[in-house]
Amino acid sequence: MAHRKPGLSAAAAAIAARCEPQVNELARRLAGEVFDQLHGYADLPGDVKDVEIAATVRHALRLFLRGAVAGSRQDALEHFQERAAQRAEEGMPLHLLLRTYTLGARELWGALRKAAGPDEQEALAELAAELFLAADRVVGAVAESYLDEQAALAAEQHEHRRSRAQAVLEGRPVTGGPVPDVPVLVLCLRFEDAAVPDGESPSLVAVRRLVRRVQAVLDRACGTEVLAVLDGRGGHAVVPGASEPPGRIGELLHEATGTPVRLAAAVATRLAGIPRAARLTADVVRIAAARGARPGVHRLDDVLLEYHLSRPSEGSARIAARLDPLAARPELVETLRTHLEQRQDRRATARLLSLHPNSVDNRLARIQELTGLDLLDPRDVALALAALLLREAGPAVRE
Template identity: 55%
Template sequence: MPNVPSSVAHGAYPQLSPAAQALAARCESRVNELARRMARETFEQLPGYTELPADVKDVEIAATVRNGLRLFLRRVRDTQGRAGDYSLFRERAAQRADEGMPLHTLLRSHSTGVYVLWQALRDEANSGEEGALIELVDFLLRGHEAIIGAVAETYLDEQAALFAERREHHRSLVRGLLDGSLPPARTLEELGLEGPFLVVHLHVPRGQDPAAPAVADRRNVRRIQTVLDRVLGTEAVSLLSVDGGHVIAPQRADDTDGTRACEELSTRLRKICGPDVRCAAVTAASPQDVPAAARTATDIVRVARACGRPPGPHRMDDVLLEYHLSRRDESSDRIAALLDPVADRPELIETLRAHLEHRHDRRSTARHLRLHPNTVDNRLARFTELTGLDISSPHGNALALAALLLRGNVPA
């Protein structure tokens, strides 16, 4: 095995001997021939290459090959870094990523090009030029390493940018669909979804530290998205934040009401987000039904929290009465007004909400709020004194719950 010059081993290009430079120079007249052969013959053996448009092969790829050959030959003459850069390789790598060429095909094309150039140098070498040939091969492989690094880095950066663009475009479409600013049928068609649909609402409580770093929040959203992809399929689209959000997916024939999907989502998400994950799924037969289904799923989770249901998957049947109590009619304003006396006492409303959520268990409520149980008792007594609602009675409890729901004091 030949000794590699120490300058090469440490990343710098060596000064080539006059013999090596002369050998490389004899290949300059073959640049166009080699470029045509690579673009139209050699690369045809690569998977997926034959499907590329003829103009891409004959113009872009051939031009990139010529640039690579001439760059190599220029650097043989000038090893001080003045012979050019890898900007064209980076530009073409970004284009190939945008067109969807697999990275392995792109990298194999560069490696194949290096092999063809090596063959040309070998064929051109005469007896007694073995040392010069070894110098050029060392030089060629070191340059190839740098080019492959530049190409792979640019391709992956472009692919990540394209993915982020598509994800954000999908998010904007889902946002417009749910808020009614975009037409449902056309939007879902652009999202690539066909009905019937399953619309899921997720509630994922944040940690105790509300000022958690943004990096941690983004990581959590990515982890939630990974679970959604596994459970609902990558064709599902979502509008997520660190607190949860909505997902729209095709309805599965073996899970028409989404019960199994919600159970699996709840199980998987609890492992990464903690035990207080909640979700609900509502079906939508047509695109026009999707926004209403999203609102219903959100309300099911909100009501389940208010009436003390434990975290996990929720169904409409689980909260049928409470859901009915939360609907607005001519009596709604009067019921909501029952909490006016404590409107400026958020700690009393929060204690009531937690007490209902924890099924009137004062110790569980105290642990949740990080209070002494006697403090919980005192707050509830003060609430009853100010509002006249005795939540220890079925009637007072139902009125307090309905008032909370109608005032929106139970966030989803």
């Protein structure tokens, strides 16, 4: 004899038993005229509505009614979870899917009320409580499974898009998608207050959120699918068919990320030229930051002299070494960088660094004392600028 759950009476089981023969008729009506009232349901394929959804409705009705007859709670949610994942893969909206379950519960409640006699209201109330509980459990499981599948699909699509972008930027053949139309605009992005500071473990949630926001801004501003390879510090993006960055792109990215963003742009007229454009834009961003330029959109023409000075050569290591005496004094390096960017205007330098002009003078004197560079001599100014740029390039200049 089946174990009856405490509180579920024989009278409640009897009402459920009277409804069980109506399952097929109820399922047909639900999958047809009842669900047809839902916006978007009529657009679903016929086999989905008439076969798969109808079968799920029959399963749900029988599961509840037989559980009520047996006086035991049914925990078999796997069928609903599998169907929810399938609906997510097919693109059925979640609100539409969930409403089929809530409408199904409403129609079943109507059938239970009709089956109950005037003296069975207490038993009907028991069934109502069980129905609310069952609907809550099923809807929760369906929503969770749907969202899990949707997240997995989104991650798969993102990875596919990222792989295409990586191939384009590296000059490898693009598989699994269309080749971008040329010319393309290649962008290099650098977030000034990085979501993942150097030396720290990344927060995957923070990085993914940042990347999603940046990708959304790029797609919306450019009006097309932008192929991008991004992380918490920045990255590259390829905009098919474009030759100029969208207006206000720096501001839009700043608003989305909450941090100033540096961008460099270059046009590639051939697919084979995209890797070179990517390297060039990365150099332009690095050089603009090294010379102290404010965040925004940078072009090669903006840093033409600095770009030339930063090219590694036989003398690069010696030039970079001129600033070695400042290695333990980052405030002096920042003062030098700002002073050169401000065309050696001591008051402008003081204002940007929140210092008194006399403090700027003292720091400049200390820089000259430590390095031997006379910042009033045009040749030494050029040497100091080249040293800053080459040091920013990293160890490669010392090899």
